[in-house]
Amino acid sequence: MTESEASFEKPGAGKARPRAAARTRFKPSRLKLSASDAKQPLNTASLHDQLVMRLREMVLDGELRPGSPLPERMLCETFGVSRTPLREAFKVLASEGLIELRPHRTPMVMPLDRDDIAAVFEVVLALDHLAAGLTCARATAAEIATLDAMHARLVAHHHAGARAEYFRQNQQIHAEIARLAGNPVLLATWTALAAKIYRARAQANYEAGRWDESLQEHEGFMTLLRSRDAERFAAAIADHTRRTRKAVLAALDLLAKQQA
Amino acid sequence: MTESEASFEKPGAGKARPRAAARTRFKPSRLKLSASDAKQPLNTASLHDQLVMRLREMVLDGELRPGSPLPERMLCETFGVSRTPLREAFKVLASEGLIELRPHRTPMVMPLDRDDIAAVFEVVLALDHLAAGLTCARATAAEIATLDAMHARLVAHHHAGARAEYFRQNQQIHAEIARLAGNPVLLATWTALAAKIYRARAQANYEAGRWDESLQEHEGFMTLLRSRDAERFAAAIADHTRRTRKAVLAALDLLAKQQA
DNA sequence: TAGAAGCATTCGGTATGCAATATAGTTTTT
DNA sequence: AAAAACTATATTGCATACCGAATGCTTCTA
Numbered sequence: 001m002t003e004s005e006a007s008f009e010k011p012g013a014g015k016a017r018p019r020a021a022a023r024t025r026f027k028p029s030r031l032k033l034s035a036s037d038a039k040q041p042l043n044t045a046s047l048h049d050q051l052v053m054r055l056r057e058m059v060l061d062g063e064l065r066p067g068s069p070l071p072e073r074m075l076c077e078t079f080g081v082s083r084t085p086l087r088e089a090f091k092v093l094a095s096e097g098l099i100e101l102r103p104h105r106t107p108m109v110m111p112l113d114r115d116d117i118a119a120v121f122e123v124v125l126a127l128d129h130l131a132a133g134l135t136c137a138r139a140t141a142a143e144i145a146t147l148d149a150m151h152a153r154l155v156a157h158h159h160a161g162a163r164a165e166y167f168r169q170n171q172q173i174h175a176e177i178a179r180l181a182g183n184p185v186l187l188a189t190w191t192a193l194a195a196k197i198y199r200a201r202a203q204a205n206y207e208a209g210r211w212d213e214s215l216q217e218h219e220g221f222m223t224l225l226r227s228r229d230a231e232r233f234a235a236a237i238a239d240h241t242r243r244t245r246k247a248v249l250a251a252l253d254l255l256a257k258q259q260a
Numbered sequence: 261m262t263e264s265e266a267s268f269e270k271p272g273a274g275k276a277r278p279r280a281a282a283r284t285r286f287k288p289s290r291l292k293l294s295a296s297d298a299k300q301p302l303n304t305a306s307l308h309d310q311l312v313m314r315l316r317e318m319v320l321d322g323e324l325r326p327g328s329p330l331p332e333r334m335l336c337e338t339f340g341v342s343r344t345p346l347r348e349a350f351k352v353l354a355s356e357g358l359i360e361l362r363p364h365r366t367p368m369v370m371p372l373d374r375d376d377i378a379a380v381f382e383v384v385l386a387l388d389h390l391a392a393g394l395t396c397a398r399a400t401a402a403e404i405a406t407l408d409a410m411h412a413r414l415v416a417h418h419h420a421g422a423r424a425e426y427f428r429q430n431q432q433i434h435a436e437i438a439r440l441a442g443n444p445v446l447l448a449t450w451t452a453l454a455a456k457i458y459r460a461r462a463q464a465n466y467e468a469g470r471w472d473e474s475l476q477e478h479e480g481f482m483t484l485l486r487s488r489d490a491e492r493f494a495a496a497i498a499d500h501t502r503r504t505r506k507a508v509l510a511a512l513d514l515l516a517k518q519q520a
Numbered sequence: 521t522a523g524a525a526g527c528a529t530t531c532g533g534t535a536t537g538c539a540a541t542a543t544a545g546t547t548t549t550t
Numbered sequence: 551a552a553a554a555a556c557t558a559t560a561t562t563g564c565a566t567a568c569c570g571a572a573t574g575c576t577t578c579t580a
Contacts, residue, residue: 046363046562046563046564047563047564048351048563048564071531072531072532073531081564081565082564082565082566083532083564083565083566084344084563084564084565084566085563085564085565087348087532087533088347088348088351088563089351091308091348091349091351091352092351092352092354092355094352095352095355095356096355101532102532103306103532103533103571103572104531104532104533104570104571104572105531105532105571105572106531106532107532116444116445119443119444119445119446120445122390122394122443122445122446123387123390123443123445123446123449126386126387126389126390127383127386129386130382130383130386134382183379183382183383184376184379185376185379185380185382185383185453186379186382186383189383189449189453193445193449306532306533306534307533307534308533308534331560331561332561332562333561333562341534341535342534342535342536343534343535343536343562344533344534344535344536345533345534345535347562347563348533361562362562363541363542363562363563364540364541364542364561364562364563365541365542365543365561365562366560366561366562367562
């Protein structure tokens with residue numbers, strides 16, 4: 001099966017006698033569980049929750065491209081679900097700013113807007129700075145060791161020229177720094193905003209020099225974290241984010257020119 | 261009518277022939293439009309959108325108290341709507357952290373958690389600091405004059421001993437400072453978090469001395485803003501928020517003791 | 521030929537019925 | 551008397567049908 005044709009496990013599937021299938025305009029295309037899935041415990045998340053997670057992932061990694069339409073009935077057929085859980089999922093994703101709902105119009109994936117990304121960066125800068133200071137103060141030695149291990153993997157990806165894995169690992173390191181700040185509200189806020197940046201980066205490639213610089217910056221701020229220099233660590237993280245912002249906005253500008 | 265028995269204008273109400281009322285377990289209690297409402301243009305927001313705004317407001321101002329249950333059918337009867345728009349509204353409010361949904365259980369208003377409020381303050385501090393710096397740099401003279409006028413109203417409320425109005429005006433001044441930063445992402449993020457603080461303050465009264473201090477602090481930072489001293493203005497705003505945090509958390513602690 | 525009016529189609533918004541789940545109360549067993 | 555098993559009830563999750571809004575196409579009129 002293709003990625004987008006995910007199988008959604010109905011709560012209680014396989015237990016009671018299923019409802020008689022009604023005649024519909026769209027042929028349901030629910031997929032069978034694979035052998036490995038069948039052995040796992042039933043998925044207890046509601047359909048609506050599963051759809052939120054799946055659609056969010058598809059928007060973030062660019063599988064659903066900015067501006068593309070999301071017709072309800074078509075997606076119902078794709079996912080093998082009814083409109084109710086899909087519509088509920090749409091409402092949540094719209095609240096998160098990932099899709100755009102218009103009255104009596106086909107929903108669509110929220111377009112990428114350069115000014116919006118710039119505004120997001122402005123806020124993420126402040127949150128990165130705050131997180132860095134808190135992480136320096138609160139992370140245990142073991143947690144810093146975990147970050148070191150993640151950094152080592154980043155270096156390995158760089159040496160291997162594995163750009164996609166490097167990009168992902170990079171993101172995970174920053175997420176871990178935010179997590180180690182020990183503030184769930186900060187983490188949730190940061191994560192939501194970082195997701196928008198992640199989307200922008202998925203659309204726009206920036207030049208090769210940047211990822212060399214990026215690795216050096218990571219080396220630098222990891223040293224500062226190990227020595228618990230909170231002020232300089234926070235400043236280094238903020239500077240790193242500024243440089244990333246410059247690269248991402250430049251790449252978006254280039255992309256806009258290419259599409260004009 | 262009471263506040264909670266809001267009338268929801270059905271899209272297209274008054275146009276086509278209405279659907280025959282189905283027999284239901286709950287007697288619908290839709291309210292008639294008042295004479296003044298009838299003269300206004302039809303409300304085109306969907307039922308679901310109206311419900312989101314109404315329920316959010318009821319949670320934030322304490323009309324729906326933390327921890328209280330939100331049975332679907334009862335609220336459907338209260339608002340005169342069906343379950344579909346209400347459930348969609350619930351999903352959005354859960355996403356905003358204002359209500360808590362549990363599988364196959366009655367939803368409830370998200371309880372107030374002291375640690376959560378403390379975490380929110382930690383983030384709002386950073387956002388206030390960022391907003392203050394940007395507002396100092398970006399606000400026009402006219403916009404600062406508007407803030408001055410709002411400050412004058414704050415002083416008037418204080419002199420009149422009108423505590424509720426003072427509290428509301430205080431909140432509006434801080435919201436305006438966030439708005440004048442000129443970053444919609446910052447404003448949206450700040451607003452969502454400030455709403456949680458607003459909820460906490462609605463539950464907990466803090467001592468009389470604090471609002472005297474608060475007014476003095478407002479006097480101080482307005483002076484710094486007028487003179488465009490960004491660094492000191494930002495520091496003063498952050499300090500003001502720290503003191504507010506101290507008072508709110510102390511009041512929540514006292515409330516917890518009283519309820520134990 | 522251009523603009524207006526009417527009609528058909530598509531698709532989103534909402535209402536409602538049925539199945540599933542969790543819990544409380546009752547009965548049976550130890 | 552206490553624990554386990556069973557049953558009933560209340561309520562949510564989801565599927566489906568119906569209605570209304572918006573748009574595109576066709577026809578009519580000036």
